[in-house]
Amino acid sequence: MEDLGETPVPFRLDVPQEELDDLAARLRRVRWPDELDGAGWDYGIPLGETRELVRYWREEYDWRAAEARLNAWPQFTTVIDGARVHFAHLRSPEPDATPLLMTHGWPGSFVEFQRVAGPLTDPRAHGGDPADAFHLVLPSIPGFTLSGPTTERGWEFKRVARAFAVLMERLGYGTYGVQGGDWGAAISRELGRVRPERVIGVHLNLLPGAGATAEPTEAELSGLSPAERERTRASWERYRVWAKERQGYADIQATRPQTLAYALNDSPTGLLAWIGEKFAEWSDPRCPVNRDQMLTNVMLYWLTGTAGSAARIYWERAHADYFGLPPEVSTTPTALADFPRDNFVPLRHVAARTDSVVRWTSYDRGGHFPAMEVPELLVGDVRGFFRELAGAVRPSGM
Template identity: 45%
Template sequence: MSTNALINPFRVEVPQAELDDLKQRLARTRWPERETVKDWSQGVPLASAQALVKYWSEQYDWRRCEAALNRYEQWTTEIDGVSIHFLHVRSKHENAQPMLLTHGWPGAVLEFMSVIEPMTDPTAHGGTAEDAFHLVIPALPGFGFSGKPTEHGWSVQKIAQAWTELMARLGYTQYVAQGGDWGAAVTTALGAMQPAGLRSIHVNFPLVMPQDPGTDLSPAEVGMLTSMQEYVEWDSGYSHQQSTKPQTLGYGLADSPVGQAMWIFEKFHRWTDNDGDPLSALSYDQMLDIITLYWLTNSAASSGRLYWESYKAGFFAVPLALPVGCSIFPKELYRAPRSFAERCMSQIVYWGEVDKGGHFAALEQPALFVNEVRNWARCVPD
């Protein structure tokens, strides 16, 4: 329970009428013709799209997801005029380390559902009491059940400041922070700010791209730059749209659940460690929990605005002087080389490279993710 009057309890209770409306819209879907190729190179194939929507319409159960969220204490607090929704899951271990977990796009607090119990109750999941965390898992402004900013200015730096205020309101005087994707950008911004009490950060998407990589590059450095070039040429259309005209995009995605679904489903294919089929990495339920959350909260435009606020500068390296941990998953958008990291991180206390997983590390490989976080936390200086 919270004793701070600025923090209010929250419970997910989506009206049945909204779920009925979703099914009605799915039934009225107007489909395009099939692609002219035999792979995903033009986007989500028609057959894959129709199979996902069939499951969504006939078998998917949002109430299961809702109940899973409601197992945990959830709260909201208003910071700078925006309501921030967050899970606060305290460990039974008295000396547990408080940790901020921040998601990205097209992610949600739901990415962390399978790691909450191992992190808060490690003795029941292969760890020791020293591995325990008190978890604070906020939804980014404009995402999920957090409020939507009504004025511009909510950059990753402003979000990092809001997270500092959130931890203060919860009474945490010392804590660590972790993130991937936009969560890595926010966590890196926190690390650059070094607010009082922040002991260390960990990222599974290290932001190490130098403004000037130079010319005498190692194979690993060339590999990262090659991956980034491929991303820019073949995979970045969504980011150009969201960083330039998120409002225009929002009209279509707010009106069409299938449009919203495919906007995200494509990324589950492109960014997970799969064999060509996203279902080899994630289940329909895992993907549709996140897709349905975006639909029910009508957050296509509001989440896309984070790109408009911060994309152009948000993913380059910034100097970090506090202890940092990094974990490299093989099917990330790029494999960050330690040599680039050492240019901007003066205290790398942990560097891990695992053999499975992609961009959605906690969702795809929860056990490996938990192990990486534990390994980093054990290296953080007292």
């Protein structure tokens, strides 16, 4: 894929008022389902919680304010491998800043990085060391929100990684770091694997394929330290509960994304429930995701009509020839920021089989969306990893 000639063009959000009026009318006309008494979260996001979210969305949330905040970031679109790719490009005031590609996941968007962008691009203004500055590239995954919808088959995470490699070359970055969680973790890890001569380091807040997916045997446990044995049991238990109670959304999106799309594209309340459930269940209740930021994320899916297009990445992975196989080996230096309320418990002895993990930091709070939940921890970990990498290659005496 060598289509480096597509010059990025500036992009600015400017949603027509009639689209916002249509949304408001749909929210007023919502047809509520019933609910079993005392069901809580057993069957999905509770009715009372969803009613309150819709009320807030309709009466208090301010899209125009959110739109203005996003438009403060320089944004662009370009065409890569036949797909429109949207991205924000935030250059640091520090001329020697490290280029860093940060990639969101599902059901996220580049909105996830609003609370970390300032400290990462301009640490001097946020009480940090200017040597820790980054030029940020924040793309929207093809098919997701402002990079969607895709118009052909095959946009699984490996193809996305190749497209993002082209994007960074197109922006003139010969070497750079990558960071991501969820799908962003799979994409970032793959970029480090296929572009080791360009990617200086891979920072992840989820390590694909590193958790237990089967009950560990005594033989497997016997070679581990007591702490790792206990963590392995915890990893299996979390995965067991996940497979039984929480992975239904992924199964639907991996098998029938088009059928789901009719509901999510027609009902903003349905879209909010589908996405809002994940932000609630996958985050640490001690540091919940900001409601306005979550709604801005939902708005991008609604306004672009890409709930179905984004879901297709699950289908594409599930039908790819590599599905079910262990991750291919990556030799690029990798860091993991391990947050306790994420969906899976990663294991170092499993990760060591396929990844060159040089930094592993476990935190006492935070979940699946650390850039939104615990931005200060994520910023500190990203800074620390790339600072260590710079020190590792620095000549003696410097």
